[in-house]
Amino acid sequence: MRRVQASDAKTHLPQLLSEVERGETIVITRHGRAIARLVPDTDQRQDRLRHIKEQIATFRRSVPALGAEDVLSARHEGHKY
Template sequence: MRHVQVTEAKAAFSGLLAAVEAGETVAITRRGRVIARLVPDTPSLAADAFRPFWGMHEEIDLVAPDDRPPEPVATL
């Protein structure tokens, strides 16, 4: 993980975003203390949140939904 001072982060923000887009995590520091982190986005399905409960059929009555791609959103 790369550590970057706030002043450097302000000056090189687009470069930091490119690094994060490539998978790197960047810690933003002020006076040597981490105040924020830029981390890559990791999309997940809502079904992933409930997956641990699907093995508990006798305790909880849940049915796993079909994994489908998201529907397009209409633009105005």
């Protein structure tokens, strides 16, 4: 949890909102005392995570299953020894 002075919050609000959107909680202070807290919207975050999980599941169904040998071979492909 990050603490930011009110004057700095006013100047950097777009950046702070981006941080909150990524899940960070920001405490805004005035004269060293906490006066406000910016927290992520959990409903929106949950919806976004659910959508991302669905995209990952769809992608995983669209690619062939790989064995350990295939993964190791792909990892070493292009390496110069």
